[in-house]
Amino acid sequence: EPEVTQTPSHQVTQMGQEVILRCVPISNHLYFYWYRQILGQKVEFLVSFYNNEISEKSEIFDDQFSVERPDGSNFTLKIRSTKLEDSAMYFCASRQGTIREQFFGPGTRLTVL
Amino acid sequence: GDSVTQMEGPVTLSEEAFLTINCTYTATGYPSLFWYVQYPGEGLQLLLKATKADDKGSNKGFEATYRKETTSFHLEKGSVQVSDSAVYFCALMEIKAAGNKLTFGGGTRVLVKP
Numbered sequence: 542e543p544e545v546t547q548t549p550s551h552q553v554t555q556m557g558q559e560v561i562l563r564c565v566p567i568s569n570h571l572y573f574y575w576y577r578q579i580l581g582q583k584v585e586f587l588v589s590f591y592n593n594e595i596s597e598k599s600e601i602f603d604d605q606f607s608v609e610r611p612d613g614s615n616f617t618l619k620i621r622s623t624k625l626e627d628s629a630m631y632f633c634a635s636r637q638g639t640i641r642e643q644f645f646g647p648g649t650r651l652t653v654l
Numbered sequence: 655g656d657s658v659t660q661m662e663g664p665v666t667l668s669e670e671a672f673l674t675i676n677c678t679y680t681a682t683g684y685p686s687l688f689w690y691v692q693y694p695g696e697g698l699q700l701l702l703k704a705t706k707a708d709d710k711g712s713n714k715g716f717e718a719t720y721r722k723e724t725t726s727f728h729l730e731k732g733s734v735q736v737s738d739s740a741v742y743f744c745a746l747m748e749i750k751a752a753g754n755k756l757t758f759g760g761g762t763r764v765l766v767k768p
Contacts, residue, residue, distance in 0.1 A: 572754065582760075583758050584761075586755040642688070645690075646697060647697040
């Protein structure tokens, strides 16, 4: 069964450093998403991406964040200068155009020291 | 804006007990509704969904009915197992021209004891 994959599973970085989180969505999906979950809190929407552009973003998704689909398979989230409060689990999700379910990857746990 | 409210946990049950997790929502349009489950140390898995009023989603013994009149989507299971211990998230998605993001509730931790 096709699934969304994410790498790395755990990333530790120093405050102020750049990180890139990688996702491989399901191959025939057209809509891509990033969410985050701070430990013990709710899952929060960051950004959605369709047709090679951002279709919606939340207030959390400020200028420090960017997304890219550099080739036909990868979908990346970049945080330019990490802050302590960026420590969270980051989930990638994808959705086929006609089906409403979003399929989630296993997540990347980001720890900013 | 859209929001989802679900009962706070943790909910602690004995095996074979009946489980209900309440979920209510506010939305500007006509959303689709979902329950996702997060097992310890894992990501989010879709448990069930409903896309229109009076639809009943079901999976693995869990059920939830889309109640438009009460804006609710309560999750139920008649006889829980230890393996059902997890965090359960209610979520909605409005179909719009752009985004179609999921809006999640705060999650309810369920612990089933043998």
